[in-house]
Amino acid sequence: MINFERFETSNGLRVLVHQDKSTPMAVVNVLYDVGARDEDPSKTGFAHLFEHLMFGGSINIPVYDDPLQLAGGENNAFTTNDLTNYYCQLPAENLETAFWLESDRMLSLAFGQKSLDVQRKVVCEEFKEHYINKPYGDVWHKLRALAYKVHPYRWMTIGAELSHIENATLDEVKAFFKKHYNPSNAILVVAGNVTLEEVKKYTEKWFVPIPAGEKYIRNLPIEPKQTEPRSLTVKANVPLDALYKCWHIYPRNDKRYYIADLITEVLSGGGSSRLFQSLVKEKQLFSNIDCFHLGSTDAGLLTVSGKLVKGVSMHEAETAINEEINKLQQEGVSQRELEKVKNKTESMMAFEDTSITNRAASLAMYELMGDADLINKELDRYRAVTANDIKEESKIIFDNSNSNTLYYYSDN
Amino acid sequence: MNRKEAPIIKDAIEFNLQLKPYRQFILNNGVPVYSVDAGTQEVLQVELVFYAGNWFEKQNAIAFATNKLLKNGTSHKTAFQINEEFEYYGAFCSRACYNETAVVSLSALSKYLPALLPVIREMITDSVFTDDELNIFKQNFNQQLRVNLQKCDFVANRLCDAYLYGKNHPYGTYTESSDIDAIESGMLKNFFKDYYINGQVAIFVCGKLPGNIEQLLNNAFGDLPLRAFDNKLTFLKETPATGKKYRIQNDAEAVQGAIRIARPFPNRHHPDFIKVIVLNALFGGFFGSRLMSNIREDKGYTYGIHSYVQNHIQNSAWMISTEAGKDVCEATIEEVYKEMKILREELVGEDELLLVRNYLIGTILGDLDGPLQIMGRWKNLLLNNLTEDYFYKTIDTIKTISAEELRDLAKKYLNPTEFYELVVI
Numbered sequence: 001m002i003n004f005e006r007f008e009t010s011n012g013l014r015v016l017v018h019q020d021k022s023t024p025m026a027v028v029n030v031l032y033d034v035g036a037r038d039e040d041p042s043k044t045g046f047a048h049l050f051e052h053l054m055f056g057g058s059i060n061i062p063v064y065d066d067p068l069q070l071a072g073g074e075n076n077a078f079t080t081n082d083l084t085n086y087y088c089q090l091p092a093e094n095l096e097t098a099f100w101l102e103s104d105r106m107l108s109l110a111f112g113q114k115s116l117d118v119q120r121k122v123v124c125e126e127f128k129e130h131y132i133n134k135p136y137g138d139v140w141h142k143l144r145a146l147a148y149k150v151h152p153y154r155w156m157t158i159g160a161e162l163s164h165i166e167n168a169t170l171d172e173v174k175a176f177f178k179k180h181y182n183p184s185n186a187i188l189v190v191a192g193n194v195t196l197e198e199v200k201k202y203t204e205k206w207f208v209p210i211p212a213g214e215k216y217i218r219n220l221p222i223e224p225k226q227t228e229p230r231s232l233t234v235k236a237n238v239p240l241d242a243l244y245k246c247w248h249i250y251p252r253n254d255k256r257y258y259i260a261d262l263i264t265e266v267l268s269g270g271g272s273s274r275l276f277q278s279l280v281k282e283k284q285l286f287s288n289i290d291c292f293h294l295g296s297t298d299a300g301l302l303t304v305s306g307k308l309v310k311g312v313s314m315h316e317a318e319t320a321i322n323e324e325i326n327k328l329q330q331e332g333v334s335q336r337e338l339e340k341v342k343n344k345t346e347s348m349m350a351f352e353d354t355s356i357t358n359r360a361a362s363l364a365m366y367e368l369m370g371d372a373d374l375i376n377k378e379l380d381r382y383r384a385v386t387a388n389d390i391k392e393e394s395k396i397i398f399d400n401s402n403s404n405t406l407y408y409y410s411d412n
Numbered sequence: 413m414n415r416k417e418a419p420i421i422k423d424a425i426e427f428n429l430q431l432k433p434y435r436q437f438i439l440n441n442g443v444p445v446y447s448v449d450a451g452t453q454e455v456l457q458v459e460l461v462f463y464a465g466n467w468f469e470k471q472n473a474i475a476f477a478t479n480k481l482l483k484n485g486t487s488h489k490t491a492f493q494i495n496e497e498f499e500y501y502g503a504f505c506s507r508a509c510y511n512e513t514a515v516v517s518l519s520a521l522s523k524y525l526p527a528l529l530p531v532i533r534e535m536i537t538d539s540v541f542t543d544d545e546l547n548i549f550k551q552n553f554n555q556q557l558r559v560n561l562q563k564c565d566f567v568a569n570r571l572c573d574a575y576l577y578g579k580n581h582p583y584g585t586y587t588e589s590s591d592i593d594a595i596e597s598g599m600l601k602n603f604f605k606d607y608y609i610n611g612q613v614a615i616f617v618c619g620k621l622p623g624n625i626e627q628l629l630n631n632a633f634g635d636l637p638l639r640a641f642d643n644k645l646t647f648l649k650e651t652p653a654t655g656k657k658y659r660i661q662n663d664a665e666a667v668q669g670a671i672r673i674a675r676p677f678p679n680r681h682h683p684d685f686i687k688v689i690v691l692n693a694l695f696g697g698f699f700g701s702r703l704m705s706n707i708r709e710d711k712g713y714t715y716g717i718h719s720y721v722q723n724h725i726q727n728s729a730w731m732i733s734t735e736a737g738k739d740v741c742e743a744t745i746e747e748v749y750k751e752m753k754i755l756r757e758e759l760v761g762e763d764e765l766l767l768v769r770n771y772l773i774g775t776i777l778g779d780l781d782g783p784l785q786i787m788g789r790w791k792n793l794l795l796n797n798l799t800e801d802y803f804y805k806t807i808d809t810i811k812t813i814s815a816e817e818l819r820d821l822a823k824k825y826l827n828p829t830e831f832y833e834l835v836v837i
Contacts, residue, residue: 022452023781060415065700070767072424072774089778091427096419104415121712129715129735133668135562205413237665239558271483271495284548287555309551340500347502347521350453354782
């Protein structure tokens with residue numbers, strides 16, 4: 001059970017406080033309700049580029065990191081297709097320093113051409129390091145474009161292409177800030193050795209004077225239901241053939257999301273999971289195989305990906321995956337297998353919650369979904385899934401007309 | 413309210429840091445157990461640290477393969493059955509192989525510990541290393557290696573270690589495809605018998621521990637022919653490369669190069685080691701360091717550049733590591749040397765030094781968040797044959813080291829001619 005208190009300020013900032021007296025530290029987590037899905041298709045990668053610029057100094061504070069490090073703190077941030085999350089951890093005695101820093105960069109950034117020029121280069125190097133200079137680095141670029149035709153999940157968080165980042169201008173960046181970075185678009189979570197009173201006091205002092213700004217109303221195109229299977233064949237400079245298949249699943253707040261999540265656990269994610277046992281160990285068609293989804297807010301993708309053992313044909317590999325899926329659709333799962341994947345989920349959740357940084361980020365994300373208390377209700381939702389749910393849902397998800405397949409061949 | 417004025421802070425160096433003590437008990441066979449009972453969640457971790465790293469192998473990759481295959485079958489259970497036992501209880505059993513040690517680690521909800529310890533016992537006493545399992549392992553290990561060899565950072569890490577220690581030294585060795593092909597199950601069975609069944613081991617447990625933890629561990633492991641580590645490691649001499657500068661072309665289509673700049677450095681028992689932790693932080697050890705400020709935040713040559721001292725027990729190396737744009741690799745190296753020169757010639761200012769001190773203390777404070785982290789600190793001390801004093805000496809050094817001492821250390825250690833320099837594109 002994760003306890004927390006919640007209040008909202010007059011300028012629309014939602015605040016959650018989670019007290020844990022067992023640590024000397026405090027965590028201040030600020031989530032902005034903006035991600036790559038909110039970008040203009042011709043200017044992708046902005047939400048993430050912007051995350052970098054948030055460390056380039058704010059209106060009253062020339063350098064973000066120095067005062068925080070001086071206070072014994074550490075910080076980081078991440079951007080996804082759905083949201084942007086900033087967090088810092090520091091000794092609880094210095095809590096106010098984090099309020100000062102975070103509120104100032106919500107108030108206004110000190111944009112400079114130099115900072116933009118440098119961070120554009122840094123992000124381009126990040127793009128190259130993870131998506132160009134690694135074998136199979138462009139897989140998600142291709143899969144997203146294959147599976148989504150309309151919804152902005154069709155591009156990656158880092159951006160659809162380097163040129164979108166290289167061409168970003170200062171004016172565009174400023175407009176992005178104005179649109180998304182204001183109290184009514186943010187959730188503040190303060191966790192650790194803190195009290196509700198001091199959080200209220202500091203919020204009042206540092207965040208309440210910030211103008212509320214205009215609430216951004218999201219209006220994204222809805223991905224139409226896929227009606228026929230799609231596939232793409234690629235040849236690339238990689239050592240092994242690889243196969244990727246994905247199917248559309250459900251939004252994060254749909255109760256069928258939990259069924260889809262458990263299906264990924266049945267198929268993969270452990271030495272006793274079905275795809276690993278059948279395709280890696282028994283048939284030896286793949287050297288590794290995974291089944292996962294990305295937990296996205298809007299309807300996401302359930303993906304199976306694996307590298308083929310040298311000499312195995314793509315057809316043979318795909319047929320074997322389909323056989324396992326058919327088996328799930330026809331026979332479902334046993335009670336023991338269902339119990340196993342639920343226990344694994346319970347355990348993973350407990351381990352995630354051992355650090356206050358994770359607890360703070362989770363609370364922010366559940367609040368974004370509509371109710372922070374979901375953090376305490378999640379397990380029951382998983383527990384409520386039945387063997388029949390899994391069988392029936394696997395028939396719907398794995399329908400061939402819902403499938404997207406990427407055949408990724410080695411050219412050597 | 414003046415937003416330009418920072419709130420008053422308590423300097424992190426004024427904090428009184430305490431490392432929560434561990435409790436030690438000894439199993440009937442003499443194996444030591446170190447425990448930390450803490451945390452808010454009903455979870456725990458049990459780690460069996462065997463002296464079974466690649467230090468002890470006679471042929472490449474044997475220690476790694478033995479460790480990896482511990483979950484792949486006993487005389488009573490298949491790999492599938494073993495995995496299912498852990499996964500049914502939502503537990504994770506991981507293995508890892510290092511230079512001196514190899515680890516079997518169990519993470520689980522505390523309530524399931526009694527059900528899971530017998531499975532661990534079976535793995536470390538009765539693993540069978542069948543040819544079938546070994547062949548699958550070899551095939552997939554080889555495939556994974558082929559993918560990794562296309563990555564410039566992977567290749568650079570291997571080569572740099574080989575330059576520093578020599579390819580025949582456990583710290584410098586790396587696995588080639590032919591090494592994998594040469595593994596036979598008999599070699600694994602022998603290694604298993606010597607270093608696991610009759611092995612030297614220390615056990616670390618942390619989290620929300622059951623009241624009878626001592627008895628549970630004694631029942632599971634106390635009657636086995638295991639023993640405590642005898643503190644004897646054969647000294648193996650390094651054979652470092654004579655040439656210092658290397659440029660390797662690995663992938664014709666690459667757009668970045670992996671840069672490694674490294675020099676030999678003594679282990680934690682050397683009087684300079686703790687002091688160099690502070691100098692290293694200033695140089696390239698955190699986001700606000702000189703290397704990050706210059707090469708990432710000013711020049712934009714890289715997504716990240718870091719320096720660190722390798723985590724080795726016997727002897728170590730001081731390493732600078734980054735991936736930079738192909739066209740700016742040489743310019744990056746030049747800037748690294750410029751930063752060394754500044755550290756050798758100029759005293760660090762008071763403000764910057766205070767920032768580094770506070771940052772380091774804050775990190776240690778934050779790092780002690782939760783039982784796993786506290787145990788991690790202790791484990792690192794104990795495996796390096798250090799005591800609690802070392803922790804407090806580190807804190808003291810961070811708080812008191814002077815700008816002059818840091819400059820003198822830079823003069824002693826940060827000389828470009830003593831560094832290996834490697835770019836893999």
